[in-house]
Amino acid sequence: DVKVTQSSRYLVKRTGEKVFLECVQDMDHENMFWYRQDPGLGLRLIYFSYDVKMKEKGDIPEGYSVSREKKERFSLILESASTNQTSMYLCASSSGPSGQYFGPGTRLTVT
Amino acid sequence: AQSVTQLDSQVPVFEEAPVELRCNYSSSVSVYLFWYVQYPNQGLQLLLKYLSGSTLVKGINGFEAEFNKSQTSFHLRKPSVHISDTAEYFCAVTHTTGFQKLVFGTGTRLLVSP
Numbered sequence: 001d002v003k004v005t006q007s008s009r010y011l012v013k014r015t016g017e018k019v020f021l022e023c024v025q026d027m028d029h030e031n032m033f034w035y036r037q038d039p040g041l042g043l044r045l046i047y048f049s050y051d052v053k054m055k056e057k058g059d060i061p062e063g064y065s066v067s068r069e070k071k072e073r074f075s076l077i078l079e080s081a082s083t084n085q086t087s088m089y090l091c092a093s094s095s096g097p098s099g100q101y102f103g104p105g106t107r108l109t110v111t
Numbered sequence: 112a113q114s115v116t117q118l119d120s121q122v123p124v125f126e127e128a129p130v131e132l133r134c135n136y137s138s139s140v141s142v143y144l145f146w147y148v149q150y151p152n153q154g155l156q157l158l159l160k161y162l163s164g165s166t167l168v169k170g171i172n173g174f175e176a177e178f179n180k181s182q183t184s185f186h187l188r189k190p191s192v193h194i195s196d197t198a199e200y201f202c203a204v205t206h207t208t209g210f211q212k213l214v215f216g217t218g219t220r221l222l223v224s225p
Contacts, residue, residue, distance in 0.1 A: 004154070031210075040120075042201065042217040043155075050210060058212075090154055097143050097162055097211055102154035 003027070004103035006091055012109045019078040021106050023091030030095055032074035034058075034066060037088040037105070049074055081110045113138040113204045117216035124223055126194055132187040132219045134176075134202030141207040144185040146176055149199045149218075158200070161185065172196070197223045 007022035025032065031050050035043040035058075045058030047066040055066050063085060067075045074093075078085055086109050092100040114137045124130045136142060143162050147155040159170025166178040176187045185202060199218045205211040 009152075033212075040217065043215040045212060048212065092155075094211070097205070097207070099145050099157045099160050100213055101157070102147075104154045105152075107152075 004091055004093055004101050006089075006103040006106050008106050009104060010107050010109075012111065013078075013081050014111055015082060017078075017081050017110075019081050019108065019110075021076040021078075021089055021091075021108070023074045023076070023093075023103055024072055025074075025093035025101070026072065027093065027095070027101070028071065029093035029101075030071070031093060031100075032068065033092040033094070033100060034064075034074065034076045035090045035092065036060070037090055043090065046076065081108075083110050086110045113142065113206060113214045115202050115204050115214055115216035117202055117219050119219050120217070121220045121222065124192055124221065126223055126225050127191050129190050130188065130192050130196075130221065132200050132202075132221065134185045134187065134216060136183050136185065136202070136204045138183075138204060138206065142204045143207055143211070144176075144178060145203040145205075145213065146170065146174070146185070146187050147201045147203060147215075148172075149201065151198075155201060158187070192221070192223050194223050194225065196221060 004025045033048045034046045049068045065077045089106045091103040094100040116135045145160045146158040161178045202216040203213040
């Protein structure tokens, strides 16, 4: 079975802090994704990557950056956390059209 | 560009009753379609997918969905629900060529009561 893990289930940070969210997948998938999930808005794509060191902006990239130095790892970075970035963050990976496989999510609270 | 509409934000149903969660999509090109389920405080789990072939797709936990190209719909059904089916359900679409980014609907919360 595909396994996608995220470094934290819950995280509390202060406004202005730099925040790192880590995601690791164990199925050698070439594609990885970061989403945020907010009530009533569904899932919105922040960034995705289709290969090591390659990244593309999604629908809401402002305030975020990403890093993919190894195939299995995709990191989401909040350069200066703000309260409007309080959300559930979901990582996913995929290979071809079979669908994306999601991690358990990180609930981030910025105070 | 694709879009997905899940008209029902919440569907209450009694245990052992049938249920249908509606999903309509919009796309100018051929699509793949997916249903995901999210239990409280968890990530999304793939329920089923339509890639090609038979328009009736069976998934995990007794769910099935039917792809209707003329009506651009992919409704999810289960003949008899359990309390444990209480969760949020997301429909998603992607085009069949090029890089496949999923476009999600806003979700339908299924509430099963005894």
